[in-house]
Amino acid sequence: MNEYIEAAVAQFRMLLSEQLERENRMEQGEPSKDFQKMDKIVIGIAAGDGIGPIITEETVAVLEHLLKDEIKKGRIELRRIEGLTIENRLAKGQAVPGDTLAAIKACDVLLKGPTTTPKGGTMESANVTLRRELDLYANVRPVTIPEAGIDWIFYRENTEGEYVLGSRGVEIPNKLCMDFKVTTKAGTQRICRAAFDYAERNGKTEVAIVTKANIMKKTDGSFSAIAHEVAADYPDIHAEDWYIDIMTANLVNPAIRSKFQVFVLPNLYGDIITDEAAQLQGGVGTAGSANIGDRYAMFEAIHGTAPRMLEEGLGDYANPQSLMRAAEMMLRHISLTDEADRLKKALDICTETEKRVVITGDRDGATGKEFTSYLLEKL
Ligand code: IPM
Numbered sequence: 506m507n508e509y510i511e512a513a514v515a516q517f518r519m520l521l522s523e524q525l526e527r528e529n530r531m532e533q534g535e536p537s538k539d540f541q542k543m544d545k546i547v548i549g550i551a552a553g554d555g556i557g558p559i560i561t562e563e564t565v566a567v568l569e570h571l572l573k574d575e576i577k578k579g580r581i582e583l584r585r586i587e588g589l590t591i592e593n594r595l596a597k598g599q600a601v602p603g604d605t606l607a608a609i610k611a612c613d614v615l616l617k618g619p620t621t622t623p624k625g626g627t628m629e630s631a632n633v634t635l636r637r638e639l640d641l642y643a644n645v646r647p648v649t650i651p652e653a654g655i656d657w658i659f660y661r662e663n664t665e666g667e668y669v670l671g672s673r674g675v676e677i678p679n680k681l682c683m684d685f686k687v688t689t690k691a692g693t694q695r696i697c698r699a700a701f702d703y704a705e706r707n708g709k710t711e712v713a714i715v716t717k718a719n720i721m722k723k724t725d726g727s728f729s730a731i732a733h734e735v736a737a738d739y740p741d742i743h744a745e746d747w748y749i750d751i752m753t754a755n756l757v758n759p760a761i762r763s764k765f766q767v768f769v770l771p772n773l774y775g776d777i778i779t780d781e782a783a784q785l786q787g788g789v790g791t792a793g794s795a796n797i798g799d800r801y802a803m804f805e806a807i808h809g810t811a812p813r814m815l816e817e818g819l820g821d822y823a824n825p826q827s828l829m830r831a832a833e834m835m836l837r838h839i840s841l842t843d844e845a846d847r848l849k850k851a852l853d854i855c856t857e858t859e860k861r862v863v864i865t866g867d868r869d870g871a872t873g874k875e876f877t878s879y880l881l882e883k884l
């Protein structure tokens with residue numbers, strides 16, 4: 506057993522100094538881009554796996570329509586990124602192959618379809634790799650249910666917590682395994698700052714800080730403490746601590762759920778609860794997700810590749826709305842506010858008020874293509 510313990514201790518020492526270095530780098534910070542001042546913006550398009558290519562084609566059709574003039578003028582380029590497929594990633598043995606990552610970094614923002622994450626093994630999820638490599642620390646996920654008075658936005662920490670070392674735990678075979686969760690000061694400050702800034706800019710008065718600080722005392726304890734330090738700079742905003750378990754219950758509690766506005770929370774809790782919230786809105790196929798950093802940003806559906814749909818031959822019935830909602834967030838991010846508003850308005854008509862073409866994800870519903878034609882009519 507001793508050699509395992511020694512190897513684990515050596516690994517832990519390395520991880521600690523690596524994470525400390527990351528914290529130091531974050532403290533330096535990076536200037537953010539001013540898209541309004543840019544002559545040209547390159548939007549990378551990576552279709553991903555499973556239903557990814559299908560919903561990406563629909564979303565690109567919408568973008569090409571909406572951005573016709575900007576594309577013609579050369580202000581916007583939609584650039585295909587090949588190589589983010591599971592086949593290529595497995596062949597190269599890299600979660601995101603080096604040349605693909607370089608191509609992504611040559612773009613300003615990325616619109617990405619879902620990618621397959623191999624279960625077990627050592628290959629990291631492409632999402633996690635991209636979020637880390639592009640330092641996309643804020644995972645922003647809005648959920649609205651107008652008829653229930655719900656207008657939520659989740660600020661999920663996106664580069665640390667349970668994810669940053671999720672593929673680098675230690676194991677003593679047949680005895681025990683340990684994974685690591687990391688909360689840094691600079692990492693927590695920047696996600697909290699993003700959440701409170703959003704609240705301030707948008708006239709929101711409630712921020713829920715969601716942790717399990719009663720159990721994860723070091724990591725979540727410090728997340729909550731730092732969140733309150735940041736909150737002190739926003740005297741008009743009420744910041745309140747919640748535990749993730751009761752918050753999960755409260756999202757389905759009609760007596761209280763409509764009072765929540767902005768949520769800020771560590772990575773894994775944010776992953777789980779945003780699927781719940783999306784389901785309440787109408788399914789994970791309806792919710793978009795933005796991954797924002799100071800330099801890069803990536804926009805995607807909140808769901809996965811839906812392998813079961815493809816096995817059952819239901820690819821054409823996959824719902825592209827989540828990626829279209831993500832595209833709306835992308836347009837807003839790059840300061841194309843009018844185009845974002847037009848897309849939002851059309852999506853709201855098609856999915857909330859008029860609903861003439863309804864996707865169910867099965868043969869009894871419309872196909873993604875039928876939905877796109879309907880949406881284009883409303884644009
Ligand atoms: C999400 C997804 C990813 C995550 C997976 C695909 C790695 O569930 O974006 O929520 O866990 O973050």
Ligand code: MG
Binds near residue numbers: 776777780
């Ligand atoms: Mg998830």
